[in-house]
Amino acid sequence: MTSKTPETMTPGTDGLAVIGGVILLLEAAADRCLSLLAADPAPGLEESFALSDLGLVARLAASQARALLPVDIELLDVQIAESSLDRDDPIELVRAAEALTRTVPIEALPRGSSRVVVALCDILREHG
Amino acid sequence: MPALDGRSVGELLLDCDLLVREVLMDTPLMDGRVMVRTWGEVVEAAADLWRAFPESSPRAAQPERRDVGQVLMEQLQTMNSNLMKAARRRQWPGTGTGDDRLLTVCENLTTAAELLARRRTDVRPMRPGVEADLDAAKARLMHVLYVGAHGVQVALNRDLRDLAVLPATKRAALPSESVERTIEARDRMAAFEQLAGAYVSGTFPAALHGEHKPPAEPDRLPQALATWDIQAHRALAGTPTAATMMLIAQTQGHTAFASQTILRAAAETGSIEPGQYRTRLAPALESAQASWVALARTWAQLAPQRGRQLDPNLVTAANEIRAAMLEIIHDRSGVASVETLAATDDLKHVSRTLQLGLATATDLAYALREATGDPQLRASSRGVNAMAMALEARGPYGNVSTEAWVRPADHAHDRPIPLPDMVRDSVTRAADHAVRAAATAAGAAASLATPDGMPAAKTLARSTDSHGYGDQRLPALQAAAPVGPLRR
DSSP states (O other), X not given: OOOOOGGGOOTTXXXXXXXXXXXXXXXXXXXXXXXXXXOSSOOOHHHHHHXXXXXXXXXXXXXXXXXXXXXXXXXXXXXXXXXXXXXXXXXXXXXXXXXXXXXXXXXXXXXXXXXXXXXXXXXXXXXX | OOOTTSOOHHHHHHHHHHHHHHHHHTGGGSOHHXXXXXXXXXXXXXXXXXXXXXXXXXXXXXXXXXXXXXXXXXXXXXXXHHHHXXXXXXXXXXXXXXXXXXXXXXXXXXXXXXXXXXXXXXXXXXXXXXXXXXXXXXHHHHHHHHHHHHHHHHHHHHHXXXXXXXXXHHHXXXXXXXXXXXXHHHHHXXXXXHHHXXXXXXXXXXXXXXXXXXXXXXXXXXXXXXXXXXXXXXXXHSOOOHHHHHHHHHHHHHXXXXXXXXXXXXXXTTSSOHHHIIIIIHHHHHHHHHHHHHHHHHHHHHOOSTTOOOOHHHHHHHHHHHHHHHHHHBOSSSBOOHHHHHHHSOHHHHHHHHHHHHHHHHHHHHHHHHHHTOTTOEEEHHHHHHXXXXXXXXXXXXXXXXXXXXXXXHHHHTOEEEOOHHHHHHHHHHHHHHHHHHHHHXXXXXXXXXXXXXXXXXXXXXXXXXXXXXXXXXXXXXXXXXXXXXXX
């Protein structure tokens, strides 16, 4: 896969790179939720449930996005701004993923991406 | 009253909303003319449904004032009639196939209109809850038209771009007015969208908060838990991957959080025995949550980027577990209050289902631990290295190895590698902890009082000993004991 950042990508491979970035951001969000749940002291039950739900839905959306990529594509070369992945708030990571999908026209994304975009919007509506 | 397929008016409208969202997303792949052919019917069906809605109770201050939405809908219907008349007169877009998804929207709207019985609200005032539900239905219907019109407009724009780049020979074969008609239809759709948007901007999504929430399907959660259990065992019985273990542990953790949310409400409303919940079940559930989260974190670190694809059936089952739990726990704005949960759900029935879910979690934890020993299991080189370094640093001598835990070339490309013994032992210990915690939670849940006052577990393993449990009692019961402090 291209190693260009989303800001400098050209049409063609852009869509795949964007989906790659979305996957990384969603998985980072899911991991961040798990870290927050493992904190000592643990958050209260309501907050824990919300974090757990966000983490799981982010993980499932990442899996949905991953299914759009050809099997020979690797995500190791996908670069997204460090500042995006370093965000502490998991919902900010999801927000960054949604913003990333808007950096290219919808037709540049792989077929089936509409469901991923809808899933991202749903997560933000439920947890944002 | 539900439709023949069992869906309510609200569900039919929700389906329409989701369908037009899909249409909008896929417009680059669609033919604008096909969509225009079907759009007229969508608007007619929407107008019929609007007319079928019961009239709102007249406000005391404005008894004669007409419903603003009704006036707007009539305007939209007129615009649509003009567009369709023009299309017939000019034979554009002509006859041909229609758009399947828009046709389904038409069918849904027609079915919804048939479901609505006429009622005289001037005789019997509408209750506030019904009025709020009606406002929500109107907001959603107008949103369907708004999003759908935008989709048609985007598709027509796409047609125009295609026409512009068509080779001269092919363009000559088309009717000369194709471009002109497409532009006209696009502009009319834009005006339609703007008008519908005026209603949407004032109502959507705020009005949806008043939408009636039907009670959760009683069979959905048991079905979701059973399907998840089967799919998770299947995934582990095949060739388990680190990503599979990660998703299973995370979903089990989520199930434990959701279970506690529901069972706490059940205890507070007397659906289960509050004392047993507080002293035994709550601490056990917290311990299970912590164990599953720890295991999920471990596997998330070890899951290599290559090979994170998951079995679609497992993903679907996890999605369904989440949806089934949310259907019970959430109201329109977030986690429902205890009172709302008790009013909308049979918490005794749900508690019994969760008892079974917690019991099967123990078996799944054992399967997960067993899969950890699979020699074919591969993990991320970078994850393995980081974990091994951390484990070694915690030992008595710190990081003293002279040999690298992974080969530099593997680390550079983050290749999947077998688990070193030290890492595998550590993951197995985490899995052991999950087994013990899951068994404790299952045991505590099994001892909860059933509606007839008899502990559920007793019915499974009744015996003659002085405590009421015999030697054949479940392993889960043996492990049941209060652990850890209660969550604040």
